[in-house]
Amino acid sequence: MLLALPNLGERYSPLYFLAALGAGGLMVTFFMYLMFWVPHPGQPVPVFEDIAAALAAGPMPLKAAVAIAWAGILFFAYxxxxxxxWNLRQYTRFRATNAYKTLVSGNGETQLMAIPLTLAMTINGGFILGLVFVPGLWTVVEYLFPLALLAFLGVGWFAFRLLGAFFARVLTQGGFDCAVNNSFAQLLPAFALAMIGVGLAAPAAMSDTQLVAGLSYIASTFFIVSAVVLGSVALFLGFRSMLENGASPEAAPTLWVAIPIATVISIALMRQEHGLHVHFDAHAAAAANFTMLTQMLALQLLFALLGAAVLKRIGYFGSYVFGPKTSAGSYALVCPGVALSVLLHFYINKGLVEVGLVEQFSAGYWAMTAFAIGLQVATIVLVFKLNAKHFASGHMEPAMSPAR
Structure with missing residues (x-):
């Protein structure tokens, strides 16, 4: 895909980082093919050798799935x-503008949290690329886990610096405008912290070193708890403002932000549970994962229905996706599709299959998996549409008013 990426100056919005985030998320949807369809004995995730073996000796449908997964991961990584x-360059220039000063003096300062959110996805995406394409990576992975922890902690430090500046301002000077907080835009910090938390939880699930797994568990717990606390506050504040003032039409996609947060936290909890089982003699039954995943999927469906009702009533897709209006906030629509697709793969394979409700690779299994793949395809189409609308024409507008 050829994109025209111009210099926007004051028209830039940090929410354009969500365009990069969505592409990174779609890498994960293709990795799900490998995660659950390619046998990987000896380690909790498939590595290059497992994938190459499946491509060489597996049945034709599996070979096709591997080829599609490889192509999808490479394209969306690019x-x-x-x-x-492009975003990093634009943001550097944007910081010197008056528009940036206006942004960081209002509610919209939390839009900056899209930066650590996307950087955390970059680290996760880099790990996927290593697993899938680098031969022999698993033989040195124990040396990489401490580096990964440091990288995620670095992004976490950056995220809390941004949050600290925001809360120091609003809690000492006031000025947070609750009237224009009529969306779930303030859930973005929780999303960023949860993304950092799920990355920090990876060594807990994969490392053979107890100390590394323990540090991973502790660090990821801090970020997940922080995400839940801040997300709960933002959720209630935003919902109250929407009940009083109505939902902001331009920020309406944020009604679906809880969906990716639920997916990220679910994966983090499963990683932590696996680490506790391997290293600390905690033996959770398959029913525990089934229960947790069912609850998280129910939460996602609740917010999906709520968001769909509001988006339909205000005609968001007709205006901002297929119509003449342009908003960087439209990229917030990508993450829910990615998140639902990914969590459905986990729900089917780690929930329904493991408790015996569905037999793996049965007709029922593929029927449900087809729904997850359908969501993935629809999200890819949405990304192509948004990229063409925002980048091909060069007509790009700020995401939303700085007050939000």
Missing amino acids: LHVRLLV
């Missing part, structure tokens, strides 16, 4: 990196 580099 798109993610290109959009990330």
